[in-house]
Amino acid sequence: MSTADSVDRIIATDYYDGAVEGFARIGESCFYFFRHFVDDPDEVSGYRYFAMDRNLFAELEQAVGATKSASRVFVYSGSNEDANRLVDVALASLRASAEQDGRSVSGLDFIEAMQRK
Known part of the structure; x- marks a missing residue:
């Protein structure tokens, strides 16, 4: 299967009962995201996200x-040392951007939450 096909997809770098952190392509847009949990049972947990370059997403997807x-x-x-370096650099940079300038969306699944907004 080709990884170059443009389909909605998540590359999860952390996974616990769903994608906790990673990179997503939704339509023509790409994002870094991380899930934030809410202790209040009346509120829905959600995600903090930040737009990322499509070429970087494609490079990560390939790596x-x-x-x-x-x-x-x-x-x-x-499990791939070369990919780990690329992923680690992207995570550090994009995580800082998402924490400082990112936006939030509520939902249990990042792709579905973004499609609803």
């Missing part, structure tokens, strides 16, 4: 060997 799946989520295992 980690992301494959298609019905769930639209590829969980990166961290």
Whole structure:
């Protein structure tokens, strides 16, 4: 399967009952995101996100060997040293940007939450 096909997809770098942190392509847009949990049972947990360059997403997708799946989520295992370096640099830079200038969206699934907004 080709990783270059433009489909909605998540490359999860952290996964616990869904994607907790990673990179997403939704339509023609790409994002870094992380899930934030809310202790209040009346509020829905959500995500903090920041737009990222499509070329960087494609480079990450290629480096980690992301494959298609019905769930639209590829969980990166961290087993490739070259990919790890690229992922680590992207995570550090984009995490700081998302924390400072990112936006929030509520929902339990990042792709679905972004499509609803």
